[in-house]
Amino acid sequence: MPTSTTSAADQRQHPSGARPAGVLATLASGQFLMALDSSVMNVSISTVADDLDTTVTGMQTAITLYTLVMAALMITGGKIGDIVGRKRAFALGCAIYGAGSLTTALAPNLGVLLIGWSALEGIGAALIMPAIVALVASNFGPAGRPRAYGLVAASGAMAVAVGPLIGGLLTTYASWRWVFAGEVILVLGIVASARRMTDAPGDRAARLDLVGTVLSALGLGLVVFGTIRVGTWGFAHPRPGAPDWLGLSPVLWMLIAGGLVLLGFLHWERHRQAAGAAVLLDPAMLGNKRLRGGLTSFFFQYLLQAGLFFVVPLFLSISLGLSAVDTGLRILPLSIALLVAAVGVPRLFPQVSPRRVVRLGFAALLAGITLFAMALEAGVGPEVVTWPMLLAGLGIGALASQLGSVTVSAVPDERSAEVGGLQNTVTFLGASIGTALAGTVLIAALSSSFLAGVRDNPAVPAKLSEQAQVQLAGGVPFIPDARLSEALTAAGVTGAAADAITEENREARLDGLRSALGVLAVLALVALFFSPGIPRRQPGNLTPPG
Incomplete structure (x- = not known):
């Protein structure tokens, strides 16, 4: 039976007359906007680089910094929402984000793009995303939160899925700049409709913990940046041409340093709390089993989701040679299934066990990833992704329908912005690790398979095989057949040898994709065993946290 807390929450909803559907549409639009940028830009990197007279490396730097700024400031953004009010933080974040989008749309060079996209949009997102979590809590009672959080989370995942389609269409038929003009x-x-949302007043007497802000941003920044650079620099042993710090990759040192700084941050917060001073994050929250279970599941969801969104477009666009538009269309089944599950589960099964839904979600992801890995054979077409995408979409949607409500219900409503900061930090960390892990495993397996194939292929001269072993020791690039043929022709390799190398590369690409999917499948299986912290009953039927 719903508690009195549920009833009170329901009674205070929308005193200004705002319809729940309108509030939900506003928050879902904000989440969609936050997730759209990176997925749109990933298919437009070379076009934007040419337009701004820069390099692909420069564009990858901009993408990395955008992710870095968001992840590093997410906890701080949540605390600012506590101080000034979540609706005000949301509106302020939108204003900063909009200014960044306008700057990016008009950017004449990479420097201005870094200011507009990487800095301003990153700061705006760090204010918006924790506020979205808190505003759902203040506008919907516990009984309505699973559906609300499900739709908000689904909108973000859908943005990642349809981003390549939107980016491909605009880049091909108009200009990448229209993406950011449309965001403005x-x-x-969003700002106009946000005025009607309900919000709890901020605590103006509170003060921002500046030392904690610096420590959390530095620690998270080191961890996320190190994770992002794994594919380029290597994890422990430096790749050829990568920096060498005392014989080890900078990635390992960054992860160690980031972990130590974060431990120092938690120690500082405990010290501040013992002294009665304001803290950025209450360390005791991390001891909350329900919250910890929800955050862990969020981590695995975004790790698997990011890894899958890394592998599938590579298969479609490089292995099969599909355009960005066709690649986006092939991923659409995931978006449809995701939306159906995220909205349908809470509506059709309002009292279902969250733990059961989360386990079924990870099981569906495991099934989709495994089916895709098994279907990858020479000669297959793009149709092989349809059923895996449907299963993965159902799994992500099922997780989205429960996890947001589980984490927020683990603490009193007034701490929902803090939870929002933690939740988004965990999801960014999971997404960064998922992309880095999938990429590292893929390249390692591709390199091993290709070099072994070339070495053992009688059509490839021994001298040419030896040259390949030396020149590609740092890793074989994941490239389409056309680019490989051009490189072979330029190197003077033709005839049977060129055909054999191209065929070995084609087989090695599939080996790399299967290996990356295999690792993701194992992690999906592991995620099934990390759900005991998820409650068996819906938050509306749980004893309210004190």
């Missing part, structure tokens, strides 16, 4: 218009609409 969307931001204006």
Whole structure:
């Protein structure tokens, strides 16, 4: 039976007359906007680089910094929402984000793009995303939160899925700049509709813990940046051409340093709390089993989701040679299934066990990833991704329908912005690790398979095989057949040898994709065993946290 807390929450909803559907559409639009940028830009990197007279490396730096700024400031963004009010933090974040989008749309060079996209949009997102979590809590009672969080989370995942389609269409038929111009218009609409949302007043007497802010941002920044650079620098042993710090990759040192700084951050917060001073994050929250279970599941969800969104477009666009538009269309079944599950589960099964839904979600992801890995054979077409995408979409949607409500219900509503900061930090960390892990395993397996194939293929001269072993010791690039043929022709390799190398590369690409999917499948299986912290009953039927 719903508690009195549930009833009170329901009674205070929308005193200004705002319809729940309108509030939900506003918050879902904000989440969609936050997730859209990176997925849109990933298919437009070379075009934007040419337009701004820069390099692909410069564009990858911009993408990395955008992710870095968001992840590093997410906990701080949540605390600012506590101080000034979540609705005000949301509106302020939208204003900063909109200014960044406008700057990016008009950017004449990479420097201005870094200011607009990487800095301003990153800061805006760090304010918006924790506020979205808190505003769902203040606008919907516990009984309505699973559906609300499910739709908000689904909108973000859908943005990642349809981003390549939107980016491909605009880049091909108009200009990448229209993406950011459109974001400005969307931001204006979101800000206008956000005025009608319910919000708890901020604590103006509270003060921001500046030392904690620096420590958390530095620690998270080191961890996320190190994770992002794994594929380029290597994890422990430096790749050829990568920096060498005392014989080890900088990645390992960054992860160690980031972990130590974060431990120092938690120690500082405990010290501040013991002294009665304001803290950025209450360390005791991390001891909450329900919250910890939800955050762990969020971590695995975004790790698997990011890894899958890394592998599938590579298969479609490089192995099969599909355009960005066709690649986006092939991923659409995931978006449809995701939306159906995220909205349908809470509506059709309002009292279902969250733990059961989370386990079924990870099981569906495991099934989709495994089916895709098994279907990858020479000669297959793009249709092989349809059923895996449907299963993965159902799994992600099922997780989205429960996890947001589980984490927020683990603490009193007034701490929902803190939970939002933690939740988004964990999801960014999971996404960064998922992409880095999938990429590292893929390249390692591709390199091993290709070099072994070339060495054992009688059509490839021994001298040419030896040259390949030396020149590709740092890793074989994941490239389409056309680019490989051009490189072979330029190197003077033709005839049977060129055909054999191309065929070995084709087989090695599939080996790399299967290996990456195999690791993701193992992690999906592991995630099934990390759900005991998820409650068996819906949050509306649980004893309210004290």
